[in-house]
Amino acid sequence: MKREIVAIYPGSFDPVTNGHLDIISRGRSIFDRVVVAVSVNQEKTPLFSLDERVQMLRNATTGWDNVDVDRFEGLLVNYAADRGASVILRGIRAVTDFDYEFQMALMNRRLQGKLETVFLVPAEKYTYLSSSLVKEVASLGGSVEGLVPAEVLQKLQLKLKTG
């Protein structure tokens, strides 16, 4: 019998973008299950509450039967162990990403040697996309249509009173 490979895709998702969905979609095509894990630990005040972030992700991934959305607290490697995951999934867009991601991958491996970090390249059109840039543009009144799911677009406008 074949073992099942579970991949954790961790992040803040404040809010989810189409770049995140692109990586989830790619991840679920090569792993048996992708668990999108929204981090509870917050350094900065998020724009969207944890519940909102989880809900928007769930709505955006409806219909993808091998994708779960969950929240996690504490050390990612512990959460991965709880979920029986052997892969951490990360999108990588640019060189400055790379240094940080490399550092985290090696630290996580040290904390839990059986956990592999796997990097995927997003579609070119999402190369420049990040949650913080989406929020910055939206807060200044710019359109982020096509960069986030429809529900996020609507919620951003409400939140930022720019609609």
Next chain:
Amino acid sequence: MKREIVAIYPGSFDPVTNGHLDIISRGRSIFDRVVVAVSVNQEKTPLFSLDERVQMLRNATTGWDNVDVDRFEGLLVNYAADRGASVILRGIRAVTDFDYEFQMALMNRRLQGKLETVFLVPAEKYTYLSSSLVKEVASLGGSVEGLVPAEVLQKLQLKLKTG
């Protein structure tokens, strides 16, 4: 009749450095007009007020007839449209600059397809120069003579009471 190419050079300019002036000088030699646009949006508390920053830039660019100094609020691409600009001008010094600048260039192009971001290389001697480093050095009592215009040097000393 020839169209006029206007380039926007956006930034915080807190304060203007000789590196900024180097880029403005190069920009004005290849574009018909350079509009130095001081950003009103502030994430952090600036050392110099918006008025001070604009005034120091105006004094430093006196005599350059095709350079304007202005302030802008909101989305850069909207401001560029208001000014009839087709170019965003940016100096690029190092690789970590590059990733951020690339991201902004692609986002701005998406927001306004007719606006091109153009990168210029400053003189080598200004490679290591930034407003924040100038402030840090000056606040610790180091000399930044030769790195900023004379007026800025004087104002920094007053502001930081290190003169």
Next chain:
Amino acid sequence: MKREIVAIYPGSFDPVTNGHLDIISRGRSIFDRVVVAVSVNQEKTPLFSLDERVQMLRNATTGWDNVDVDRFEGLLVNYAADRGASVILRGIRAVTDFDYEFQMALMNRRLQGKLETVFLVPAEKYTYLSSSLVKEVASLGGSVEGLVPAEVLQKLQLKLKTG
């Protein structure tokens, strides 16, 4: 009366790709004239002869009235002076490009202080595109449709006998 700004876009163009055309198109929208300058100096044996490369570029830029295609030999800065150019135009795609381009920009500035190197970012879809990759893929029988002009596609197939 307004001065005319001429930009030189130098390269091997062995062969021209849609990435090159993207940069030429952007360049001609912000400069008065773009001179595409095919280098006669060859380190390696090109796939296409100098005449073929020039001709394919001419055909691909037909209808762009402010674009010239020319060949040059010797030092780029001398050629630029002959053409009355004040700008060298370069596309920049990735970090490893950046180091090389930076080095050339500073050397060219040293050789001729009035010549500015200007970097433009190509469309995201051409980020991964280069003449050598096009040749490699085509020589292995892969399709490069959409990555090069139709004429180049046809000539590549003839040249590589893969059609």
Next chain:
Amino acid sequence: MKREIVAIYPGSFDPVTNGHLDIISRGRSIFDRVVVAVSVNQEKTPLFSLDERVQMLRNATTGWDNVDVDRFEGLLVNYAADRGASVILRGIRAVTDFDYEFQMALMNRRLQGKLETVFLVPAEKYTYLSSSLVKEVASLGGSVEGLVPAEVLQKLQLKLKTG
């Protein structure tokens, strides 16, 4: 019933190093099958013949039941399709790797949209390791013990007459 995920790990392997084996080992822990594919296309004269390279890889991966060693010619994406693979596996060590790998990943995706390139980070101790560096050191009489499998160590010494 679960689909099987096959990952292709392509390269020259001239010769295989412990860094390659590290990536193969990690790859086989998260994918159902890893096909190590030795490239027949050669730009440069290899030190070891294709047969030697394949044989050394087979010997080094004996006992790993879900690892195959094969050779391939022509376009990687075609070979992957023949093998029913949906993943290209690559180790990534440093920033200059990254640019090249990114470019290849995007080109391969364009040639075959269903094929994902997946990057893994090798153990830190193999960060600086490459086949060409191994050959350079060995040819100058330096020890590469611990960097390559025992058989490769022996064959390198014979080949380079440094033993």
Next chain:
Amino acid sequence: MKREIVAIYPGSFDPVTNGHLDIISRGRSIFDRVVVAVSVNQEKTPLFSLDERVQMLRNATTGWDNVDVDRFEGLLVNYAADRGASVILRGIRAVTDFDYEFQMALMNRRLQGKLETVFLVPAEKYTYLSSSLVKEVASLGGSVEGLVPAEVLQKLQLKLKTG
């Protein structure tokens, strides 16, 4: 008579890691004296007080007769002059380090031309190590054993109440 070369190794050391000790150890093997200089200037609230940081460094470097631990305030180049130092010692791990370090090295050289910044590469196993990552992992309950000296391990557990 031979002059003595003194190297300053500046930082926050909040707290000292085995990566720092690796660099100090390498530095003291090639310079006559290494002065570890704990910065008094604080942008952010440190986890450990200045006294704690100095004391942990002193304990960790006991037995290294040509290593001093000190604190400094103000401009590093002034402190270096006071100590008769001609070298600033820095570990360099990754590309994003590099840009920042390059900038600081050139600024410090401008402030004091006789002071050379010297970069050393840490052991591979410490490539991913930083004080902030150590604090993040420890605060989430992860083990940092082997990454910091025993005393730091103990103090981290007390401080973070995770022991």
Next chain:
Amino acid sequence: MKREIVAIYPGSFDPVTNGHLDIISRGRSIFDRVVVAVSVNQEKTPLFSLDERVQMLRNATTGWDNVDVDRFEGLLVNYAADRGASVILRGIRAVTDFDYEFQMALMNRRLQGKLETVFLVPAEKYTYLSSSLVKEVASLGGSVEGLVPAEVLQKLQLKLKTG
């Protein structure tokens, strides 16, 4: 009694540039002796013979009493041991340098654990300088005055018949 620290500065020096001399000058100010070691191993045909390269270096470093010029063959770490050196000295100019240099530093450390690679930053004005760029510019008739010692300038002109 104080031990003497010897630093090896290895390279092809085909030909020596003012950037090399800048690094030698900095190196000799912080180490007791700098041995400039011209590599006999040649991948490519050099423009200047080994004897010419050594002689030009000797002439350029005359008067620097703690600088030797020598040639070496085989493994750098063995040569360093023969000379009693504990330091390899390297200039580092840009990010792509960095990856290669990092790789070599870690390999050399593995081959000889007591040998530290030390990186220095050249003067900004030499950031873009390399022997190959000097040869390329000179061969196309460009002036490299100020970038190489006077003797090299003269010999380049003779060699390239461009004087």
